Amino acid sequence: MSIILDKVNYVYGAGTAYEAQALKNVSLKIEDGEFIGLIGHTGSGKSTLIQHLNGLIRAASGGIYYNGEDIYDRDYDMRGLRSKVGLVFQYPEHQLFETTIFEDVCFGPLNQGLSKKEAGVRAFEALNCVGIPEELYYQSPFDLSGGQKRRVAIAGVLAMKPEVLILDEPTAGLDPGGRDEILDQIAKMHREQGITVLLVSHCMEDIAKYVGRIIVMNQGEVLFDGAPEKVFEHYRELEAIGLGAPSVTNFLHGLLERGLPVNARAITVEAAKHEILEMIAERKRR
């Protein structure tokens, strides 16, 4: 299974004074079971890109293939695609609307044509997965805390059993505790259920901690695509486009510039600690 984008172009407001090319010749392959971080400053084309992946936006030119099938084929099941590729928008809790949490999560599966019973099972699994305790199921979603609401909204997408889960800044506005809970749960689902995850985030530290591959967007184009350690080696270029590397990586590069022979590839606190201890041990030995 995979998603392939072949020279995808998209233009907003074509033919008007506000014409802007949001995607320029984007070619990508997303393999089954990957955990990908998508980064780029506001207006770089991230959101436009993810809306192409489940057919919400149609490319002006180029092709998109889901599991080898052209999604722009006239008889392609676009509705089916939208349940396979689940998209969690920014601030998804704004889309909660039902009277109870349980009903809200059932809405997606019921819409897919499942029976009430099947939908209920799905909702139960999804809520369990995001760590919402059973005693809350029949409360109004509007009485929950921000982090809980966010998790219920994510459960609403999970209940549709997507093969690919796309999350647009799922932790914006949450406290560090809530942020870790949500990201840990997503990582767990990725690990245990093999679900493909595409995480859009402005926080390089989160990206560094969780993903196996980073795609950097800039002005509608893919600027870098690769393993996190590789991509963050370009920390200067990333800074120039308003992004940058995790702060520990910047710090290690600073040590290197001051003449301390440290390996600056580390992108997490744990790895940076290891590199610094290594360097100090090496110095002691001499």
Place this chain on the structure above:
Amino acid sequence: MGIIKARKLVHEYIRRDEEGNVEAIQTALDQVDLDVEQGEFIAILGHNGSGKSTLAKHINAILELEEGSLWVDGYDVSDDTNIWNVRQSAGMVFQNPDNQIIASVVEEDVGFGPENIGVPTDEIWQRVENSLRSVGMLKYRAHSPNKLSGGQKQRVAIAGVLAMQPKCIVLDEPTAMLDPNGRKEVLKAVHELNREKGVTILLITHYMEEVTGADRVYVMDRGRVVMQGTPREVFSKVEELKKLRLDVPQITLLAHELRQEGLAIPQGVLTQEELTEAIEQICRSF
């Protein structure tokens, strides 16, 4: 007396059923004391639902004082006749820039406040110009706000508050919806206002990195102030902060972990420079 003084502030949110019977009481502020001097830069940390925003809304008299006492710029907030003076002394900036901008041209938006309180036209323009210059947005004065980036919009919102010439500005998670660039722009503007114009700042945030430049930090949990001190004092308590669903900046965390490994690194390191220096010193000692 300082610009803000609170004694034993209590605020409860009461939920009632259709007949008006009390269903649940949530104590959002519980005996809060706060003392802020004119010109200070104060950061307020706390997880979602810890009472930060409720506190902020009291300082601007958006919420009515229920229990305890609060003085803003010498005005007793419990006295209704003081409300307009309180609001003019303490301006407020919220999380979502789109909810705070009302006019279709930047300079008209900034001029809205002073016009409302009957400032003479010449002076309004003077204030608009000065405010926009202070936040680095003067060249956008004739632009339409909806074509600006998030960081730019937020700076226009700050200029709008500034045009009221407040002594104090309360910012409730002003960077939560911004990308790293926008976050930097807003932080820089706020620090400049504090340094150059002596405006007192109360910054509520979830980003630990934004706190390091503050004079003092208050940490809230379940409506109470549970920690206060300089950023260095507060961030030396790594374990306690984690228990409160908070974090420390990555550099501080790295320094803390290295210290636990037995390296001679001082407590509460805040910046890359400090940690670089500490590590250089260790390396020199061999």
